[in-house]
Amino acid sequence: MRTKWGEAAVRFAPAALGLLLGLLALGPALGPGFVLRYDMVFVPDPPLAPPGAGFPRAVPSDLVVALLAQVAPAQVVQKAVLLGIFVLAASGAAALVPSDRLGPRLAAAAFYAWNTYLAQRLLLGQWALLLGVAGLPWAVRAVVLGGRLRLVAALLPAAVGGFQAMLVSALTVLATAATAATTSAATGGKAAAVAATAAVPAGPVVRARRTAEAGAVLAALSLPWLVPALLSGASTDPAGAVAFAARADGPFGTVGSLLSLGGIWNVNAVVPGQQAWWSASVRLVLAAVAVWGFTRLRGGFTRPGGTGPRRTTGTGRADGPCRVGVPYWTGLATAAGAGLGVALLGAFAPGLLGGLIAWWPGFGPLRDGQLYVAPLVLLQAVGLAGAVARWDSRAVAAVAAAVPVLVLPTFALGAFGRLAAVDYPGEWRRVQAIVNADPAPGALLSLPWGAHRAFAWNGGRVVLDPATKMFARPVIWNDALLVGLPGGGRLRLAAESPQAAAVEAALRAAPDGRARALAKLGIRYVLERANDNKFYGSLVVFQGSELRLLRLSGVA
Known part of the structure; x- marks a missing residue:
């Protein structure tokens, strides 16, 4: 029987793991000074200034940083944000796993906080996007549990991140809202609250209302960047469909790179050694196992303990494991498929995407299609947890939690010095x-x-x-x-x-x-x-x- 201290340790273990992974990944970037790389530009004493001309890419993230810098030094704000991405990502992925067992939750936490997508986007300096990606599992969870205030709180990281973070979140949130089952109160406040043990299919009216509410929340939180974007008069060059198309960053081509959560368009954002055969092969196998694990969740998640419907004997005593539903399964699968489709469109049909951008600049955010792989990252994280849960083994869980780091070891220590703090x-x-x-x-x-x-x-x-x-x-x-x-x-x-x-x-x-x-x-x-x-x-x-x-x- 767990003590209160033991329950607290289990509850906060994924967040602690995320913090540990963040410390390991950032390494020298946590020293005195600022981390300056591509889009990651933090400055001392940032002014409280309105957005400049052009598309508002740093809205409202720059303003939020400037406000926080009124309380703490800007370099401290930067380090807190970067570490917060790892903690938020790991704890969110764990909270989305429909299991009370710590092993599968830690496996999901480690995978979601240490993967090729996160590493490449961090090396590109896109901390604002990653802030929204880190909050993505919390947003999915909020949709399933219901409540506008809960959804607003879960989407705040994406709202701070700005347009890229909100677009990725919108893809996943709307897909989940339109397809998720209706949950009951049977799950209580457990870590696996998203697993609706008494879920029933939601009718079209319920789904339409839920999707409309989610859309309204997304639209309201997007106003800080959407209004300046509409008033900016900025244009988008259709040639960006070619320039920012997903590319092969390993031996298995563009498709293999995307399935293993890579495929970034900038070769300087590739993690050192990532293109090696052994690393690419193991990461692709890990992705396949994770996708397989997610497909196994479609019919529900077998949990040996906890609340939920179970087989019972004539005496009314439970004699079998409970079968836990996964109400967000269809929505997350849909979002992951759509995101992968956007990435493939830019890679294999850039002319079509360029034509859409020339017709309406509003299609411009689709030119960097690889960023929409984020829902696939979350799908694989949950899927890995599902695969681990098939074995009631601490050894399997420990290996699964360590594998994401072992297959991408050069992400550690600031990607071997590619991230470092300077003054x-x-x-x-x-x-x-x-x-x-x-x-x-x-x-x-x-x-x-x-x-x-x-x-x-x-x-x-x-x-x-x-x-x-x-x-x-x-x-x-x-x-x-x-x-x-x-x-x-x-x-x-x-x-x-x-x-x-x-x-x-x-x-x-x-x-x-x-x-x-x-x-x-x-x-x-x-x-x-x-x-x-x-x-x-x-x-x-x-x-x-x-x-x-x-x-x-x-x-x-």
Whole structure:
């Protein structure tokens, strides 16, 4: 008989495992300073500023970080968020497993918190997306248990993450709401509460009402990014369907990569050693076992103990295991299939997807199809738990919890140094202080005219220009992207911001007229490299070894 302390230990074991995996995965990234890689840009003292021009990709995540940075240092906020992703993911996957046994729950927790999808997206710096993915099992659970407030709370991580996180969540939540069975109160408050032991099929009216409520919650929580997106006037280059299509990152082609939860379009986001035959083979076998385990759950989950209907003798005593229903099975399977279909569409029919984007830019978020594999990750996590539950063996459960780490060991220690904490040089902080202390209006132009930087002080890691996050005034930058193609070529995607074309034209003017042309566009400051000299008649406000800050003439 478990004591209260023992029950608490079992209850919080998945979260503790998630924390342990987070510490192992992040490693040097938890040191003093900031982790800067691709889209992951945290800055010291982030301002409370409205979103800039272009598609609002960092809305409302930047604002939430800035608010939290009023309470704790921004670098502490970043580390708490990154660790929180692992804890939320592991505990959520475990809570979704329809079993009171700790072994299957830990297997699901380990798989969902340590997999190729999470590793690749983290190496791409997409922490905001992963925040929503981590909360995905909680959102599914909330749909099954019912209650608008419960669903709102479960979707808050995705709401903070923004458009990518909410779109992945919407796919899974709506599919679950439209197909889940109606649960009874027989399950009580157990960890396996999503297993409706007395579930009955929901009628079309119930499902329609539940889907409408879920859609309303999703729409309301999407307003912070949806409204700015509709008002931004941003455009989407149809060529992005080719640039961001899923690709093979192992020996089994694009399909094999996607089924084993990889297939990222950026080769620099591939985990070291992931392409090796042994690693790819074991991960594909593990994926097959997990999918098989999930298919076995369709008819219910056999649980040797706990509440629920059981075979009984004439004396009324139970003499057999209970059979637990899995009300979210159809919805999760549907979402996983649809997400995989989106990824395959971009990989094998990019022309069709590009045509849809050209017809309506609203199809633009589908260009990075691999991110919609997230429901398949959750399906495999639950499926692995289902496979483990077939053996009432602690040894099998322990191996299953360790396997995700063993088949992707190079995700540890910041992917062997690809994630590391660094501090901003003093020049950046001085420039930030000068610009933010100026009450005069006007935008800041960040040069060189490109979206990404590779600083020596950041170990040469590619990162989105930090200037886009540091200043309490609009920052104009070139959001056009250069994406490498599998054949070795490079594809340039047009800028999304409507201001970018006007600024690019002004930059082509003669050096003596360039400053005036930019000033007429409302630009007050120019931040450039210290050794550049592209402007005449401008006041040098700050000169350092790396940065030069100019104030343009003609702007009050």
